[in-house]
Amino acid sequence: MFDWTHDPHRRFNPLTREWVLVSPHRTDRPWQGQTEETAVDHEPAYDPKCYLCPGNSRAGGVRNPPYISTFVFDNDFAALKPDTPVERFDQEGLLQAESEPGLCRVVCFSPQHNLTIANMDPSDLRIVVDTWVDQYLELGARPEINYVQIFENRGAMMGASNPHPHCQIWSSHTLPNESAREQASLLEWRERRGTCLLCEYARMERSAGERKVEENDAFLTVVPFWAVWPFETMVISKRHMSSIEQMTAAERDALADILKRTTARYDRLFNVSFPYSMGFHQRPTDGQAHDEHHLHLHFYPPLLRSATVRKFLVGYEMLATPQRDITAESAAKRLRNV
Ligand SMILES: [Zn+2]
Ligand SMILES: [Zn+2]
Ligand SMILES: [Zn+2]
Numbered sequence: 001m002f003d004w005t006h007d008p009h010r011r012f013n014p015l016t017r018e019w020v021l022v023s024p025h026r027t028d029r030p031w032q033g034q035t036e037e038t039a040v041d042h043e044p045a046y047d048p049k050c051y052l053c054p055g056n057s058r059a060g061g062v063r064n065p066p067y068i069s070t071f072v073f074d075n076d077f078a079a080l081k082p083d084t085p086v087e088r089f090d091q092e093g094l095l096q097a098e099s100e101p102g103l104c105r106v107v108c109f110s111p112q113h114n115l116t117i118a119n120m121d122p123s124d125l126r127i128v129v130d131t132w133v134d135q136y137l138e139l140g141a142r143p144e145i146n147y148v149q150i151f152e153n154r155g156a157m158m159g160a161s162n163p164h165p166h167c168q169i170w171s172s173h174t175l176p177n178e179s180a181r182e183q184a185s186l187l188e189w190r191e192r193r194g195t196c197l198l199c200e201y202a203r204m205e206r207s208a209g210e211r212k213v214e215e216n217d218a219f220l221t222v223v224p225f226w227a228v229w230p231f232e233t234m235v236i237s238k239r240h241m242s243s244i245e246q247m248t249a250a251e252r253d254a255l256a257d258i259l260k261r262t263t264a265r266y267d268r269l270f271n272v273s274f275p276y277s278m279g280f281h282q283r284p285t286d287g288q289a290h291d292e293h294h295l296h297l298h299f300y301p302p303l304l305r306s307a308t309v310r311k312f313l314v315g316y317e318m319l320a321t322p323q324r325d326i327t328a329e330s331a332a333k334r335l336r337n338v
Contacts, residue, residue, distance in 0.1 A: 011328075016185070017181070054068070087099040105135065107169065109166060110128075136243065150169050150280045151278065152168070157310060183284075198236055206238075213262065217254050222332065229311060231299075265338055269338050275301060276302075280295070280296070281296055
């Protein structure tokens with residue numbers, strides 16, 4: 001008899017249309033809920049050496065204003081520049097390149113150096129949500145911008161260069177790979193079945209419950225059935241909406257609420273300020289309706305068994321297929337129990 005909780009199997013991600021290998025028998029050793037005494041963050045509320053703190057100077061000598069709420073500025077080391085001229089070449093289909101105009105911004109969540117989403121007041125987090133909406137609209141309205149990617153890298157383990165709570169917004173002329181892939185899947189699903197893939201998925205997860213981590217009036221956090229990272233989650237809007245500016249005021253509050261509650265669970269899991277990369281997927285800003293998109297966020301945290309043991313995507317994962325040991329269901333259970 002095949003046992004889904006024990007026997008090796010693969011699961012399909014309908015958003016990326018890729019498979020993940022699940023090998024739960026490799027974690028037969030009992031879960032020990034290990035929490036190590038790691039360097040608990042004792043960051044000060046203000047760090048005179050931090051280039052994101054209010055009043056401090058950044059690279060190039062620009063000085064931050066004495067901001068008291070969220071603070072947005074153009075990235076001093078932007079990967080994309082708005083005045084990039086349009087150019088493209090194609091050599092026999094083998095060497096293809098095109099110019100990529102864009103604009104990169106940084107959003108400091110708070111003037112306080114040592115606050116994370118998990119520790120912020122809901123009313124302050126709501127201001128961050130409002131800032132995301134404003135930036136999505138402002139950047140998306142620019143003629144050269146067709147996609148606005150909002151994302152946060154949290155923790156040195158994920159390559160975040162500064163502990164000051166902030167996210168980045170990279171807006172580009174073209175649709176990035178991940179969004180392009182999801183868009184194709186969402187479109188094809190809609191054409192074939194006449195429904196929204198993520199509306200259907202959210203409905204299924206709400207009734208199943210076994211992969212659910214958090215839920216409020218407007219949003220749902222689940223460890224997706226096809227998760228690759230050990231404690232990967234998706235935050236999905238319960239109502240069909242294609243982008244963040246379609247949220248009502250109550251839904252903006254609900255987003256702040258579920259982000260706080262989800263990241264607080266992460267922090268409690270291994271008793272550490274949990275590292276992750278997270279970000280939104282939503283419709284492009286190319287002027288089309290793109291009703292096939294369904295607003296959601298992905299959290300990709302690297303930690304596996306403790307605050308110090310991380311997962312690497314190497315070897316088989318690089319050359320063949322991503323693989324995980326604990327099932328999505330047992331990861332969700334652990335997150336629910338902290
Ligand atoms: Zn700072
Ligand atoms: Zn939907
Ligand atoms: Zn997505």
